[in-house]
Amino acid sequence: MDDQDFRLEARSWLRENFPPALTNVSGLIFQGNAHAAAASADFQLWRQRMTDKGWGVPTWAPRYGGAGLSEAQAKIIGEELAAIGGFNPIRSYGTMMLGPTLLEYGNEEQKLEHLPWIASHERRWCQGFSEPGAGSDLASLQTKCVDMGDHWLVNGQKIWTSGADQADWCFALVRTDTSRKQGGISFLLIDMKSPGIEARPIVLISGSTHFCEVFFNDVKVPKGNLVGEVNGGWSIAKRLLQFERSSLSEVKTDITPLAPLAHRYVGSDAEGRIADPDLRARMVHNAMRHAAYMATVRRFTQEAKNGGPNNGVSTLKNLWSTIIQRRSELVIEILGAHGLGWAGEDYSPDEREASRALLHSKAFSIYGGSYEVQNNITAKRSLGLPDR
């Protein structure tokens, strides 16, 4: 079937099967909140239909719950879904990060054990990487994993684990050798229902409780849950972080222009321009950088498709985080005192959302590898600058 035929087929299937009640609803609501997902009949119906079709992970093989489609066909599904205001109900840390990693590094048993549950979004995953003493310097992680003969025994603490309180499973980096740094790390899959695990939500400056601390206290993990080689986890982790960075920078690209908001809150001058010339100039500068950023995302995607070098992910992430953070500040400046509300009916929902968004945006240059770490990576990988 050529791409045009496939597009028509995808269009008609999506139109028939996407529940209209979910139109323009952010899929993130269900992604981050298991309770909301379980409570919504429309979401469950949509999830089941996409699971049966294999279109949540269209490029995966059917035996793993996918549809065995090409990248081009997967892109068509995404475009047609966006065109009707729909979202992918399967999209999760499992599909974006663990799935691609297991496909490369997992054994067949691990793939069959986990991928179909990711493809149906019935098993939610969290990422157990960072620790209190291992943030930017991730390889200094200390969570201990000891070979007890018939099982692994895990002790330690993870932090900044997104959605750990709602996750079913955790993919974690653990230390299996204390004599080597990167070379003593293994990649382990842990059932969150195992005795000895406790996940505690952390309250952030934005009020969000999305991140958790996770404590592992004598947690027993089956031997078969270790992915790849013992002490070979660091290269798997680096690959997974690439998936994470590319999903972070490429997905969150859509923004609404701020000009109408500024005309409303700041006013317009006699020539119809935003009344505050200094604010206007900075808004234009930011919007132009965003336009150039979007052109860069398109160019990198095009180049990668044609086999060009794919070393721009760190550069892209830093451009994105700085441009979007500045934009969040501009929104508050436009809203003025109305952009400083925390709660209550004296602020509109959009205004309250803006102040939370500003606070939340500070994380963009920290998570997924901080701004500084991304610059280190660019310097070494893209520019070939030497280590000290």
Add this chain to the structure above:
Amino acid sequence: MAVLNEEQAMLKDMAVEWVRDRMPISVVRGLYDHGGGGKPGDGVGFDRDTYAEMAAMGWTGIVVPETFGGADFGYLSLGLIVEELGRTLAPSPLLSSAFVAASALRLGGSAAQQERLLPGIAAGSLIGTLAVDEGAHHAPARITLAAARSGAGWRLDGMKRPVQDGMGADLFIVAARTAGAPGDTHGITLFLVPADSAGLDRRRLDQIDARCPALLTFEAVALDEDAVLGMVDEGYPLLEAILDRARIGVAAELLGLATQAFDTTLDYLKTRVQFGQIIGSFQALQHRASEMFGELQLTRSAVEAALDALDAGDANVAQLASLAKAIAGETAHLISNQMVQLHGGIGMTHEHDAGLYLKRARVAEQCYGGASFHRERWGRLNGY
């Protein structure tokens, strides 16, 4: 780097090789004397024989239709060459003539004008350039050079500066005021003015980049009716369309300039030793380099998107031209400054190339509108 077809890839390889052999940085250095400024004398800022070599390779006809001796090979292709020339600050009227003047005739020329002038431009035997600016700032709506009806034709009085490659050009495309007041977009008319017209005088401007653009004075320059390019009084949209091509062309040059300035600086960071270490191993400098690399990515994307839009005939060329020119100017500004800074003392000497990049960057940044002009324009076009 844009995804190129086979012919474009060959063209680029050819340009890389030719620029390396025939237009190394020593060529632009040859325009300078030993005091750090342009050589005095009657040089025109480029070498006509070298331009003939470029013409022999077909570069001067890339955006000219085949019927007029061109290749009709598209703006992205021509942009690739302009970018390569930008890397070595190659002094050549390719941008003024083969990019801008050719575009002007394509966009606004009558069949007779195209037939008369495009074959010469495509062959490189005729060098055209746009004469638009008059004052300290690029402000195309504020044109004052007066054109008045006179008998069966026109009479032009006033001045233009700076006119790029104007000392060696054979043909000027002159934006004049035929009605209205400075600031009105109505009342602007474009004229095709031969350089040897009676009453037209040109003088070299001794500019920091040694490229010596011209100051033109018009005293009762008499032109026939067929000297009008496009419509009388309503030439502003045509002028803007020509200027957008010029802006995209300069942005491509700035991309090449900034890319080479960065590459040269990066090489220095990898070889210069201080405190017993290669200075490129210092994190402060690594991060500065990474940030410049990011700016270069934005610039390349904006420039290539604008060139693509010209070839695709997109309606949003004006926005993309202002985006490309503003960002390319800012990036070249940043990187040429950092080129001097990171080279330290040697970067301040005329003997080193950093100064040549800095000087050309400042000129090209302003050419056809600086970053603030284009941010303002982009803002207006987008409702800010």
